[in-house]
């Protein structure tokens with residue numbers, strides 16, 4: 001198990017605590033990965049009590065387990081695992097900006113502490129200041145002090161830099177765990193094993209053999225109730241410098257010298273820094289209008305709650321990235337993400353250069369389709385490579401097959417709502433799957449030209465339930481390429 005520690009959650013009654021932290025802690029308890037000395041201290045500005053918070057979180061766990069759409073869907077909650085968590089929950093009332101809260105905290109915690117900032121981003125800096133000024137971030141040989149910070153980390157390069165500078169005045173970089181939940185996804189982590197544990201893949205993973213790479217995070221959900229957050233944010237800030245860049249780094253970074261946090265994060269930062277600032281003519285921004293999904297009509301973005309009727313916020317982005325390094329020079333990386341797209345699919349596709357055609361000049365195919373390796377992250381977890389083979393029969397004909405696997409066919413899935421590994425790693429002090437300051441800043445630096453240009457650029461329409469705006473197809477067509485299908 002992880003060493004004994006206190007998990008202080010700021011925003012104890014919030015959505016993140018209920019939807020992700022509690023189910024993940026419950027799963028960790030079920031796997032025997034929490035020490036009997038583990039405790040939780042929830043801090044929130046509303047009135048409350050230990051028993052009140054325990055009851056509230058028990059109710060939300062039950063509701064979540066009955067929701068078939070939730071990752072936590074289960075027939076029953078195991079009383080032993082939940083009991084372990086429930087009896088360790090305590091409550092402290094406190095305003096996040098009041099020095100008194102931190103003084104009160106001092107009397108409540110000792111030894112190892114993880115401070116989890118499950119709060120709105122505007123509180124990140126002041127909470128770290130409060131913790132630092134109260135001496136709560138001072139470590140000892142037998143007492144670590146760590147801070148987990150949620151996304152979004154800044155809203156552009158200047159604000160990300162300012163926030164990094166602010167928090168690093170209070171504690172050392174090694175004490176900060178900046179979360180990107182994509183790194184908690186099993187399939188994202190396994191990209192490193194796929195690439196570096198297989199001698200046959202790494203030699204072809206480079207410009208000599210790869211034509212282009214497509215990274216897609218397509219969602220069918222709309223903006224839901226999050227209009228208030230999404231309006232000033234948009235798809236670019238919400239997804240690209242963070243989640244999409246994490247996928248990019250995993251698939252394109254150089255082999256690290258070891259799996260130590262510093263080696264892996266060093267390679268990721270180097271890759272992110274090699275991404276050329278994105279040219280506005282290499283970028284498309286779209287917004288969904290009314291359409292249909294699974295046969296049901298859905299409203300357009302501007303009709304969603306808390307969204308302006310004339311909103312110019314993008315719900316879709318398509319980009320062409322160029323990486324200025326030895327391995328990838330000249331290989332375009334096409335990145336797209338959007339809400340209300342045709343299909344839910346998060347994947348990385350590596351498109352290889354075609355074989356010479358001459359040998360098959362007389363076979364009934366116009367051209368040989370290139371090999372494509374697709375690493376699927378959601379909703380399936382697996383990988384497959386599309387190959388050209390002979391169609392059985394007396395004539396030489398070329399057909400297309402997929403050679404692939406799903407993780408579930410080989411391994412028993414661990415119960416996982418997405419934060420188990422991240423929480424466990426933070427308690428054990430492994431920062432590999434967290435973002436270092438330089439990595440975050442490199443992501444923002446790459447998208448900076450777009451943030452500027454898009455202040456006035458209009459959005460392109462796409463009907464809900466379609467793959468995206470036409471301009472995104474044109475972006476690839478200009479290079480003689482096309483997007484892979486989402487189904």
Ligand code: BG6
Pocket residue numbers: 219238346378
């Ligand atoms: C979040 C974004 O960080 O990631 C959401 O704020 C997005 O807008 C979500 O829907 C996507 O994550 P996942 O795990 O559902 O692919």
